Amino acid sequence: MNYNVKESGKRIKELRKAKGYTQESFAEELNISHRTYSGIELGNHSTTIETFVEMASILDTTLDYLIIGRNSSELLTDVPEEKKELAMKILKGILENI
Secondary structure, eight states, rough: OOHHHHHHHHHHHHHHHHOOHHHHHOOOOOOOOSHHHHHHHTSEEEEEOOHHHHOOOOOOHHHHHHHSOHHHHHHHTOHHHHHHHHHHHHHHHHHHHO
């Protein structure tokens, strides 16, 4: 499982289109230039974690899906229930402080 900038761009493009955004309107929503956004979507370059967080929020998805193509629920498949609860508490704490 590795970060592939081109595959990430494809996932972002697919989700953007499903939400009805054009490249221009999505770039504006993210407060970045169309040229910068286009490069992200084409997989020519990556972006900041802040932009990924904003994308995930707007596109109603998770960072792990945008970045590596895997949903959070897949990460917890073989994890005992008590560890899942602890992980959720930690995640909630992080999200409250972003």
